Amino acid sequence: MTTIIDGKAVAKKVNAATQTAVAELEQQGIKPGIAVIIVGEDPASQIYVRNKNRKATKLGMHSVVRQLPVTTTQAELLSIIAEYNSDASIHGILVQSPLPKQINEPLITMAIDPKKDVDGFHPTNMGKLITNFPGNYPVANTPRGIMTLLAEYGIDPAGKQAVVIGRSTIVGKPMAALLTNANATVTVAHSRTKDLKALARTADILVVATGIAHLITGADIKPGATVIDVGMDRDADGKLVGDVDFDSAQGVAGFITPVPGGVGPMTIATLMQTTVELAKWSDLSE
Numbered sequence: 680m681t682t683i684i685d686g687k688a689v690a691k692k693v694n695a696a697t698q699t700a701v702a703e704l705e706q707q708g709i710k711p712g713i714a715v716i717i718v719g720e721d722p723a724s725q726i727y728v729r730n731k732n733r734k735a736t737k738l739g740m741h742s743v744v745r746q747l748p749v750t751t752t753q754a755e756l757l758s759i760i761a762e763y764n765s766d767a768s769i770h771g772i773l774v775q776s777p778l779p780k781q782i783n784e785p786l787i788t789m790a791i792d793p794k795k796d797v798d799g800f801h802p803t804n805m806g807k808l809i810t811n812f813p814g815n816y817p818v819a820n821t822p823r824g825i826m827t828l829l830a831e832y833g834i835d836p837a838g839k840q841a842v843v844i845g846r847s848t849i850v851g852k853p854m855a856a857l858l859t860n861a862n863a864t865v866t867v868a869h870s871r872t873k874d875l876k877a878l879a880r881t882a883d884i885l886v887v888a889t890g891i892a893h894l895i896t897g898a899d900i901k902p903g904a905t906v907i908d909v910g911m912d913r914d915a916d917g918k919l920v921g922d923v924d925f926d927s928a929q930g931v932a933g934f935i936t937p938v939p940g941g942v943g944p945m946t947i948a949t950l951m952q953t954t955v956e957l958a959k960w961s962d963l964s965e
């Protein structure tokens with residue numbers, strides 16, 4: 680029997696807690712604020728940014744969307760980041776990826792104040808994650824949301840074999856670090872991995888984040904495994920599908936996240952959770 684992990688339901692729970700936290704901060708005169716910067720008109724990015732803005736406003740936060748032309752220069756983007764770094768009403772800054780070619784993404788990531796790095800991509804925060812540093816710092820929202828899903832469904836990574844397919848800064852690498860910190864034995868696979876499917880079959884926890892529709896099918900899954908599908912892909916008919924072929928995986932996997940309604944809603948809910956935490960922490964220090 681396969682349990683379908685309900686990302687929407689867990690996101691709702693996380694959002695309810697966030698709403699309470701926002702109300703508590705209001706008593707202290709703090710309104711959590713998020714600034715999302717988007718460069719260019721990529722339609723998928725537009726949808727994500729709109730969803731984030733809507734959710735932040737709904738939860739009672741201050742939300743700013745800064746739409747910039749695709750021709751924006753590195754210097755212009757840096758100066759806008761500097762503006763939000765010194766804006767006390769903004770606690771979280773998110774620069775939506777992908778960015779156009781003329782922008783040097785790592786340098787943009789570095790320019791964000793680590794205390795306002797709501798994506799958790801800054802090397803300071805990534806370094807803390809890798810070293811399992813104690814204390815408060817932001818962690819990439821998609822992998823963090825996945826850890827929340829695992830916890831909600833009583834899936835403890837400790838002692839399990841985990842395979843993460845994909846090694847991006849946004850998903851694969853922080854996912855591997857979180858699973859390692861949670862005492863899983865983690866293998867990270869990517870486009871140069873040999874015999875990917877045999878490797879996938881060794882996984883008790885399989886996280887797939889490649890952007891390749893239906894890369895993994897039921898035949899590549901260990902019976903009873905937990906399968907987390909991060910992919911946001913389009914099939915030949917333009918329908919939103921994941922990196923996992925849900926139909927063949929169902930019946931083999933023990934637990935599986937659907938697309939849509941799995942990891943995606945958790946990413947947004949966790950982003951809101953992180954924004955509130957950054958607002959809270961900004962009051963604790965300095």
Ligand SMILES: NC(=O)C1=CN([C@@H]2O[C@H](COP(=O)(O)OP(=O)(O)OC[C@H]3O[C@@H](n4cnc5c(N)ncnc54)[C@H](OP(=O)(O)O)[C@@H]3O)[C@@H](O)[C@H]2O)C=CC1
Nearest residue numbers: 821845846847850869870888889890909910911942943946
């Ligand atoms: N649901 C959500 O909240 C989110 C969903 N996404 C979605 O997740 C997917 C991945 O995103 P992201 O990590 O940003 O993507 P990237 O393109 O940055 O990274 C993709 C990774 O997959 C690897 N890969 C590509 N092809 C293969 C293959 N045939 N076999 C094995 N590995 C392969 C790449 O390997 P190499 O490094 O060698 O190139 C790379 O490490 C996308 O569909 C994206 O839209 C992303 C973020 C959040």
Ligand SMILES: Nc1nc(=O)c2c([nH]1)NC[C@@H]1CN(c3ccc(C(=O)N[C@@H](CCC(=O)O)C(=O)O)cc3)C=[N+]21
Nearest residue numbers: 727773774775776777798911939940941943944946947
């Ligand atoms: N700096 C940065 N941070 C990000 O976190 C970031 C980013 N850039 N660039 C793009 C990716 C992608 N991403 C998603 C967010 C929500 C859904 C989501 O809500 N998905 C819904 C469906 C959405 C739909 O219907 O299209 C679901 O899966 O149910 C998906 C993907 C965040 N990303």
